[in-house]
Amino acid sequence: MQRIVKDYLEKNDKFAKYNNIKVIEVREGYAVTEMEINENHLNAAGTVHGGAIFSLADLALGAAANSFGVLNLSLNATISYIKTAKSGRLRAIAKKISESKKISVYKVDVKDNKDNLIAVMQGLAYSKDRNTL
Amino acid sequence: MQRIVKDYLEKNDKFAKYNNIKVIEVREGYAVTEMEINENHLNAAGTVHGGAIFSLADLALGAAANSFGVLNLSLNATISYIKTAKSGRLRAIAKKISESKKISVYKVDVKDNKDNLIAVMQGLAYSKDRNTL
Amino acid sequence: MQRIVKDYLEKNDKFAKYNNIKVIEVREGYAVTEMEINENHLNAAGTVHGGAIFSLADLALGAAANSFGVLNLSLNATISYIKTAKSGRLRAIAKKISESKKISVYKVDVKDNKDNLIAVMQGLAYSKDRNTL
Amino acid sequence: MQRIVKDYLEKNDKFAKYNNIKVIEVREGYAVTEMEINENHLNAAGTVHGGAIFSLADLALGAAANSFGVLNLSLNATISYIKTAKSGRLRAIAKKISESKKISVYKVDVKDNKDNLIAVMQGLAYSKDRNTL
Numbered sequence: 001m002q003r004i005v006k007d008y009l010e011k012n013d014k015f016a017k018y019n020n021i022k023v024i025e026v027r028e029g030y031a032v033t034e035m036e037i038n039e040n041h042l043n044a045a046g047t048v049h050g051g052a053i054f055s056l057a058d059l060a061l062g063a064a065a066n067s068f069g070v071l072n073l074s075l076n077a078t079i080s081y082i083k084t085a086k087s088g089r090l091r092a093i094a095k096k097i098s099e100s101k102k103i104s105v106y107k108v109d110v111k112d113n114k115d116n117l118i119a120v121m122q123g124l125a126y127s128k129d130r131n132t133l
Numbered sequence: 134m135q136r137i138v139k140d141y142l143e144k145n146d147k148f149a150k151y152n153n154i155k156v157i158e159v160r161e162g163y164a165v166t167e168m169e170i171n172e173n174h175l176n177a178a179g180t181v182h183g184g185a186i187f188s189l190a191d192l193a194l195g196a197a198a199n200s201f202g203v204l205n206l207s208l209n210a211t212i213s214y215i216k217t218a219k220s221g222r223l224r225a226i227a228k229k230i231s232e233s234k235k236i237s238v239y240k241v242d243v244k245d246n247k248d249n250l251i252a253v254m255q256g257l258a259y260s261k262d263r264n265t266l
Numbered sequence: 267m268q269r270i271v272k273d274y275l276e277k278n279d280k281f282a283k284y285n286n287i288k289v290i291e292v293r294e295g296y297a298v299t300e301m302e303i304n305e306n307h308l309n310a311a312g313t314v315h316g317g318a319i320f321s322l323a324d325l326a327l328g329a330a331a332n333s334f335g336v337l338n339l340s341l342n343a344t345i346s347y348i349k350t351a352k353s354g355r356l357r358a359i360a361k362k363i364s365e366s367k368k369i370s371v372y373k374v375d376v377k378d379n380k381d382n383l384i385a386v387m388q389g390l391a392y393s394k395d396r397n398t399l
Numbered sequence: 400m401q402r403i404v405k406d407y408l409e410k411n412d413k414f415a416k417y418n419n420i421k422v423i424e425v426r427e428g429y430a431v432t433e434m435e436i437n438e439n440h441l442n443a444a445g446t447v448h449g450g451a452i453f454s455l456a457d458l459a460l461g462a463a464a465n466s467f468g469v470l471n472l473s474l475n476a477t478i479s480y481i482k483t484a485k486s487g488r489l490r491a492i493a494k495k496i497s498e499s500k501k502i503s504v505y506k507v508d509v510k511d512n513k514d515n516l517i518a519v520m521q522g523l524a525y526s527k528d529r530n531t532l
Contacts, residue, residue, distance in 0.1 A: 008177060015182035018173040040151040049148035050207050051188025058184045074183050075369055076213035076390060078344055078477040078521055080504045082497045097516060098481045103341060103392055105479045117496060122477055122521045124342060126369055208502055209523060211344040211388055211477055213371045215364045230383060231348045236474055236525055238346045250363060255344055255388045257475060259502055274443060281448035284439040306417040310407060315414035316473050317457045321450025340449050342479035
């Protein structure tokens, strides 16, 4: 199932593809995404744009939420920025931390390749009945 | 001053440019951004990606925060999604709602071209001393 | 219906009662709560505790969410503090800003009696099937 | 220093005292608070009020933020509820997860006495210059 989610997202998420964000791993309630930083991720200050960091984390949350094979929608998310990033590879690790079936809470850590924490996200996803991927 | 902020962001924010997000208006503690939806903004469900909506709102917040001509950094942001969008033009309107100088609170509304509310954001920006744009 | 919600909350919400928080008005997707500040609301700095401000706003959100007569649960909430308060009366005004039935988004403004903005909250509530109050 | 913070908060935070919330432990960038649930913590549904859970978590965040002996103010906080609680003892564990001096990011976990996760909070605190406790 998790293999299908990974393939499905990689093939169909055009925004992620366009912004060079990849799904690396999907397990039940868990997912990892990566983004090799390039010029198109930078803001006016020359560091990675908050929107790019958010998008990386959001895809990890979405992949983890959909890891059960039932369509999940993102409801809201809070991101706090810890440290700026300029180059290298960023990685987002999403974990489900609740047990409920309809509404799930996720935590996402975004790290650089030296394992520094770049940002943290907390978000909710909603399982839309019986729709399957 | 606001003209400078607009030009500065348009020229230097590569992520915004790459994702077709434009600064339309900047006044003191207020800014508007727009994004004409194209295929590269879509998620696997064929609707505008949460990351694209967040990025549009985030740029409005950033432009409003920098409208005073002093460098401001985004600290955190919470986005809640109200309605999906598929095509047309999205617009984000950011307003400063606090009076403090160092830390400012902003609200952002994201709307489609029929004035439907697509998402709302609440965020904080931090004024980094005397650095000017 | 809204009269019932107001009475129901006033009678049964012991935490609100104990902390002197009152439901003033309930309409569809809208509610107002008030708190006359007393010594028990203060933090170590002598200003109204963040927890007291949050609780006031949270009850407004809850009353607005339950204004339709169907049991709603708070899922999450983000509060940003704008200005400290020391005495007088605080008021929270909650408004539903989404149209969905299962999951609703609310905005809450907390103001003092000079109409200064003290805090803003953004939160989600979940309608638990057909349970009625 | 941490002993002073604990004593200072216990003595001066009237809202916490009134609501039976105690500071149990304070170390650098870390704090634990506890609340023995009683009738005054309950909402209209007979479970612990979101405002009570938030207040418990908020005090842990505040104690951790003030553990360095410099006055810190809470800027904003996002709480997501995981599981309801009805009786027993709740505990909040706050950890600083950023390195910056002026603005700090904190994560707080709220657990019951069977170690179930009740809620998670993510918040920001601001160090107000050189004011000491």
